[in-house]
Amino acid sequence: MYCSMNSIPLCACVLWICVVVSAGNGSNIKRDVYGDCVRVCHPHEPLWIKKMFRHCIFDNECVYCKYFSCPDLQECKRKRKVIPPVPTLDRNCMTCPGTCVYAGKTYKRTDRFKAADDINECSCQNYGKVRCTSEKSPSPRRFCGV
Structure with missing residues (x-):
């Protein structure tokens, strides 16, 4: 670089x-x-x-x-038709309708997964919204792998 x-x-x-x-x-x-x-x-x-x-x-x-x-975007299809991708809510990535992008990965609506802090849980909601718990917060040392 x-x-x-x-x-x-x-x-x-x-x-x-x-x-x-x-x-x-x-x-x-x-x-x-x-x-x-x-x-x-x-x-x-x-x-x-x-x-x-x-x-x-x-x-x-x-x-x-x-x-x-951002994850690589594959062709978006619905009922065997190709449909255009949509921007994520933060407008930084593109994704297929009915999916969410979080921490470099694509999830389907209703999927549950670990948060980027590796402690809390997240889920993919309607319209590409990701909702995460915030019950616990890691220390900076743990979060950053120091």
């Missing part, structure tokens, strides 16, 4: 996805790689990356985010 900016960039491959994390000249943005995550500390917000799914957890001062690429 080639990184070229007027600032000091940090290039890292996180979960097989290469992410450029940089702090502009003279800025006090604190972004760095922390295990399998990109860590962004207060008062700044985590990065949004086009065509990627992001799952974040929070602690007192920092946000820890994992990034997942």
